[in-house]
Every structure is written in C-alpha cells, then in structure tokens.
Amino acid sequence: MEGTHKIFAPKLTHFFEQRSHGYYYCPKILPTIRYKTTNSKIMSTSTTKYRRSAGYKPSIWNLEFLIDESSKRDRYVHQPDDEYVNIVKRLKCEVKNLMVDEELEPLVIFKIVGEIQRLGLGDYFGKDIESALRRLACKFGDLELDLHATALGFTLLRQSGIFISQDIFKQFMDENENFKPSLCNDKEGMISLYEASYFGFEGEHLLVKAKAFTKEYLLSNNNNHSKQEDKLIVDDDVNHTLGLALRYRMPKLEARLYIETHPKDVETALLQLAMLDFNRAQLMYQQDLHELARWWKDLELSEKLSFARDRLMECLFWGIGTLPKPELSSGRKALTRVFKFITIIDDIYDVYGTIDELELFTNAIERWNINAIDELPDYMKVTFLALYNTVNEIGYEILKQKGFNCIPYLKRSWEDMTKAFLVEAKWLQNSQTPTFEEYLNNGWVSVSGVVALTHIFFFVSPQITPEALHCLRNNHDILRLPSMVFRLSNDLATSEAEIERGETANAISCYAKEKGVTMKDARKHLSNLIDESWKKLNEIQVLNDTPFSVDFVEAAMNLARTAQCAYQHGDGHGSPELIKKKILSLIVDPIHL
Template identity: 30%
Template structure:
C-alpha cells in the first residue's frame, strides 16, 4: 500500500488528548555533590538499624518494634532494612505463631500477611462481644479502628470474619468522618484517605510521601527515621529524574506526535506506571526498560484499536512473530516505525542482559509479547465482524490483551538473580496469582473506557458482553464487575501467601501492578485523560523535593 493509499483508508481514529508535559523532563540538571547527604543517610540508617535489633531482644518492646517496622515501610525506606525486617518478622512468627500477645493486633496481622506469613484471622474474634457482633471501640481509639479497617484488606476468599470486620470498620469510620468536631483534623483526613483508598491498594512511593507528612505531626515520631525518610526520598528522586530524562531523549527520537498522531503520547505517564511497579535503586535498568515497554505498548494498543486495518494488523502480527529486521520492508510506513521502536527497546535490553549472562531471558518476554498481540488481532477481527463474544470467550482473550501478563513478564528483565528461567515459565502459564492481577487490570480499564471506545468501531468490552449475555443493565454489570475486582484482590492475597516457591520480589511486582491500576484507572481513565490528580502525583515523585 502506498503512503497515499495508507492515508486515504477510513480508520477508527480516537483523537486522544496530547501530552501535557512538553519537553520539561528532557534535560536532567545534575544535582550538587550528594556525598554529604549520602554520608548522613548511612549514619541515620545505622542508628535506626541498631534500634530495630536492640528491641528485637526485648519481648516487652515487641509492640513498639512492630510499629517501628511498619513506619519504616510506610515511609518508603524498607529497602534499606530488608534483612532486619525479615529477621524481626521471622522472630515474631517463631515466638508467637498465630497467638500474638502484644498490642496493635491489627498492625501485626497486616504486617505478617504482607510478608507472606499466613497467620490466622481467628485472632479477631477477640474484637467481638458475646452476641457475636464487633464491639464498638472507645471514642479515643479511632486509630485502632483504622488499623482494623486496613488489616481487613489482607483477607482471602471465604474469610467471613474479615468481611464482617470490614463492613463494621468502614461503617464506623464513615460515621466518624462526618463528625463536625473532627472536620479538617489530621485524623479525619486519614480516615477519608483510607476510605477512598486503603493502604493495601496504595502505590508505595505515593504512600511514602503521604505518610511522611502525617508521621512528622505525630508527637511520638522517631526523629532519625523521619529525617532518613526525607533524605532518602530526595536522594532516590534524583535517580528517578535522571532515568526519566534518559528515556525522554530516547522517545524524542521517534517524534510520536508527528509520526504517529493517532496514538497516545504517554511516555511520562508510562514512567510513572513503571515507578509504581518498583521504585528501589537496584531496579533502575528494569524500571527504564519497563517504562519504554509501557509507552510502546500504548502505541501498539492504539494501532490495533484506533488505526490499523485488519490486513495491516495481520501483516504486523506476523512480523512480530517472525522478529526480524527484514520485516521492516513489508510494513506500512507508520507501523514500520513502531516495529523499529520494538527492535530498539529489545536491543537495548539484550545488551544489558548479555552483560548479566541472561540474554536468553528476552526470549520469554518476546514470547509473552507475541501472545499479547495475537489476542489484539483476535479482538480486531471481532470488531471488524461486529461480533460480540460470550463473556467467557471475551475473558479468555481480554485477560491477555489487557497487557498485564506481558507487562509483568517484561518487568522481570534485569531484576537480578532473584529471576530465573522458572520465574518466566511460571508467569507464562498464567497462574492464579497472575490471572487475578490481569482480571483487575482488564475490568478496571473496561469500566472506565468502554463508553468512549464504543463511539467508534471497537471490540465489545467486558461490560457489553455481560449485558448482552445476561440481559442486565449497565449499572448491574458495573456492580457485578466491581465485586469481581474485590474478589480478585482476595485471590491475590491468598496466592501470595500460598506460592511459597515464588520469591517475594516477584510477588510484589504483581501486587504493585494491581496497585497502579487503582491509581490510573479508578473512577476514570487518568492515563488517557491526564488530570490534576495524576499530574500532582508525577510532580511530587519526580520534580518536587521533600523539605527536610
């Protein structure tokens, strides 16, 4: 097809909004010498480390130690103390098992489950009265109620006691948040934020910023820990700025707004998404690769959904399967550029993996991508034929075309020795842990995007499939699918506790991918229609330093 013919084809163009960022991240201003800050961070780390290890040997201090470790993690500096935190929680499990005898039971339960210890929820029977109902807490124990609420989000399927505890805690907190005497108070703000988004669904880097501002107002805060959190945040932010600048330069070479005007130009948002998956310094190469993968996957999505003809997409899918530079000759002009992008992204990662002696890991990532685009093509055929699949048919294809299985597998590249061939093989089989995360991604995306997508030729969404097959209203389908999201979170919790042969860093990639959806696709499509909320998140994470 000639360029003129290509331009003359009637296409389901979506007219996506342009990028809101311009070139502001292109240049990275090297910070002044950071050696003084790094030295102070090391001293503060040693101070906090000593405090943790000293308290470990004093059973009377175990409740305070639990709260300290929780604060360390919520303040975003847990990665400084991974061996110590592991030691503390293992000691707690060995010493107490399911029978925690200290205070802050809800915090203990949440922390143990977060770290893979399948402790029993029976301990919450102590919160009930003789009538079997949860006891109303005293008016001055609002934080205890908030802790109970947060703990319930670590529940697994069938855990009725925690379902009941959630309903009880949410109802009470809702009432308290409306109390006029608490309006605008710190406690009221905490409650409202928790009711909007529980801790378990929060992106860790955003939670660190939020918690720093709350923690410093606590009269009992640990001063060395607070200072470490602030200095550590700023140090890591300078690395994130540098990474974003590097990938912006790479992206600029392709001039997406000019060359692919039909596609979403979302490089900065893609970096934020990647940063949500892992923020720690040791994952720098992985994070930049994943940000590029997100950005190119967005262009792929728009090419299959809102640009390509069925014939073009069939040629493109075949070229991806063949994976050869010779395929460039057979592709239409715009699609040729995307293929070049893919070769470029994977070529860079191949060089990195070659140095690590793991170049073959890229084969697994390409296998996942090939499966992903095959599902895109299947959906393009459905859209072309005007076919509305059954909910089951749709689920099998859409769970993969949502991209999260491919993204998860791509996120493993260059993560280090924790990732083995077995890790990739496990993820490629779509095990229950991965499937639950993919369901959350697919359903949350469909709920907020389907109406806009149906204004053009587009494959039927999960919503349309449910409505047609079950003869239900749109609102009923929403309720059904929102419940599916909550059940999938329980499944993630359950599988993350069950999968003993899967390393915790791998499990955390799955959980953090689900958390990213709760920021980017909750209530609206923030990724496509970038608003103040997402702009503020991005600015606070990669532009604005914390005042120390």
C-alpha cells in the first residue's frame, strides 16, 4: 500500500503470547466497565441529524509487526550489553577528567558540554557537567572570551538552571548600546548569540536586541550565501537555526540530526555512544508502540468512530517528544492513550456532535459516573466508557506506584477541557467571534495541555506534595505557559482549514478582527506571544521557584517543544504526512553510520 510503513518490534513475540487482553483492575479498589459492540459503525440515535465532516485523511500507517524482519535492525542495536557498558564507563572517565581539568580552556569545556547535550547524552554525565559549569559560572564575568564562547557558555549555564546576567554581552556593544557591526565577521559567534537570545527572561531588552541583530544578519547571510562547497554545511546550519531555534526543538530529533549531519565534528567514542543510545531508545519506543497497537485494536474504536482521526503513531510521537527518556515507558504509554482520546473527543466537539449531545457528554464527564451514559447516543456511550476505563486504569497504575489516588485530579482535567470544548462549539453554532482575550482564556485550556501535564505529573514526580497538588489544581504557570505555546502553535498551523470549515474562533481571526490588522500581522503577534511565553518558562527553569520536580518542569517544556515541532510546517496531526519523516526518524528507522 502506497505510503504505508511496517514497524518492527524484535523479540517481542513472547510478550504477546503471555499477555492477557483487557483491563487490570483490583475489584475492591476500582470498578471495571466492560462493553461489547458489533462490527457495524455506531451512529447517533438520531440518524437524521446533520453531521459535519472535517475531511481528515485516514491513517498513513500499517501497524503490523513483522517479528521475522528484526534482523534488518542496525548492527549497533545488537551490540552486547557488556560492550555498551564498557563504552559508557570509558567515556564517563574521559569526560570526568576533562570536566575537572582547571587548566583546560573554558571554550573547550563549553564545546564538549554543548556536543554532549546536542547528542542527547546529558544524563550520562550530568553531575560532572553540572560541577564544571558551576565552577566556570563563578568566574564567567572575568574570563576573556570571544563572542562564540560567551554566547555558548551563557546558553549552557542558563539551560542547566544557573543564572548568568545578560550584561555579559555588554562587552560586544558600542557606546550607543548597539551590537558592534564587526561581530558580523564571526558567523559561528552570531549563530551562538542568536541561540543564546532565546534563553532570555521578561524585560531583558539586551537579549531582545541580540535576537533582532543576529536574525537580520542570518537572514541576509542566508539570502546571499556562497555556493562554494566549503560553505554548504554552514548554510545548512543557518537554515536549520532560522527554521526553529534550538531552545524550541525536540531534543531526541535534534540528537539524531546532529549525529547524522556533524559526525566529523564529534569525538568518535561520543558519536558511537550517541548512536547506541538513540537506537536502544528507539527499540523501547517500538515496544511501546507494539503494546499500544494491541490496546487500540482491542478497543475497536477506530471502526466505531469513523468520523474521528485515527492517529496512534502521531499520538506516540507526542508522547515521545514529551517524555523521551526510555525509562519513562509507563508514563509515555499513558500519555499516548490520553492523546488518543483527546483527538477523538476533539473531533466529537469540533465536527460530529450536536450541541444537545455535547452538553450531555460534558455533563457525563463532570459526573464521572457510569449511570450518565444512559442519556448519551451510542457513539458517545462507547467513547465515554472507553475513556472512563482508560483513565481509571491509569489512576490504578499510579496508585500501585505511588500509593496516591490521583483519579479526582485526572477527571477534573478532562472536565475542564470538555467544558472549554463546549464553549467553542457554541461559538461555532452561533457564528460568534469572541474577543481575543476571551478566546485565549478558553483556548489554552481547550488545547489539552493541562490534561496531558496533569497525567504526566503523577508519573514523573518523585514525591507528590500538598504544595505541588495545590499548584497543579490551580493551573500554575508551568501548566498554563506550555499550553499557551501549544494553543498558539496549533492556531498558526490550523487557522486556514478552520476558516474553510466555517469556524469563527481561532487566535488569528479573533486578533485580526479586533485590532483591524491583516492576517499576516496577526500571525506575527502570535509568534511574539510564543516567545513571551518561553521567556517566562526560562525564568521558571532557571530560578526554580516552584514546588515541582525538575523532571516535571522539563516535561512541560518538552510538551511546548513537541507542539512547535508538530505544527512547524502545518497541521501535523490533521495532515500526518507533514510529520511522517520525523516519525520515521524517531520511531521506525535506526541510525546507520
């Protein structure tokens, strides 16, 4: 079949031979709801009602697992564990020795740390890197460094949660507080300064100037780049930098790209470890997919709800982007299931359901009681029951792991989201265009970021404290800001299709109508709002003044990054071919070097 890819999950046959199908509940703790459906498509109880269609494309993936094809996997995946351990052990010693060498030039240390981070290997050398960076931070202002070293150091320090003042860049400015034109002779330094500018806080105007200065230079350089062979790689780097700043990129995808495009720039052992690490992580993602595919097949919802987007692979893409660490498999699978139901319910509210039905469904979510389904049409009954079982199953998993009943928090996040969905459905029915403020106040909830992050919180938090729970329930900025980036990125990608479907409420149209500006100006404003949200996220990460764990803060920022990646070139969820290559590189194809 054209455009269909088969996913390989080697050595997993025994898993499916031993695994029983169904839900795992303790009857004394949680009720289990089971249901059976026929193979016929479930329609509304009122078959005469008009149903809209968004014209979504079917899934482009065939989730068959060909076990006998496992030998085609890259040879690095099958290296013995002891060889992998030896490589890690040797590299840890080498990096540790470099990090403690006080005679080593700061730029050398920054370059090594920068490479390690870009390769996705930061967790292997975390303590040694942090120790070295804190030592350099104490004397950073006294070091005589060029633009590249200063900008790279600033980026790495803030990325590691170490505050460095923007004033470090004043040495590169003239008496009029403008950046010196002579800096344009240092392309590497200009790229590094551009990347550093994305780590600014609110009110750091010097970094705003740095971004404008370097962006103008990079755009000009890119438009007039040399065709000489030795300049092609540099120009590719400029293209990549301008496409999406490093701060906004998905770390795992960035690691793969860096491995494949800069192999000569990386020390051989580090490159080998990066390849091993990526391919081993990919095997875990494939195992996750194998289990999720069986779960999705057993639910039989894709046949029953044919109007909804079938996006299992794309939902796993979101799960990996948000929780890329292989050891977070249980959280990643739960998050993928969450995104599957978000997609279905979004299509019910956006496209298929009538207002009367949507009000009934919203009420059923609020009640969170199986008796509520009696009032629902058939297609909503199976949706509610499947969601109810899945969320309770996730809650039971958390109860076993952490000893905490999180279901009231999970349920409340779904309730808030569906209420926001209902507001948007009524705007559509009434052909109403809300104010920009009204739209955003509802839109950052309806985009589903809070639902995703609420579930994530209970998987990645080592301790569940009352302070963290209070902030979680009251939508702390670490939930709101990634959701705002998510919403604005979504609207930048989907507004044209929504307008074609007759929808009147999206950030671009609301802002353009209210301010009397062009759609182009509205899009620029949304991009600026994304940058402003990230400035606040930067401050949260560096100042670390929340009751949340470092892992949860990182997951929240990863959700924002995944949204920007998925919607970078259009609606990657509605038109999955737009992110097909990214999914192939992340989940399907191993690295061959």
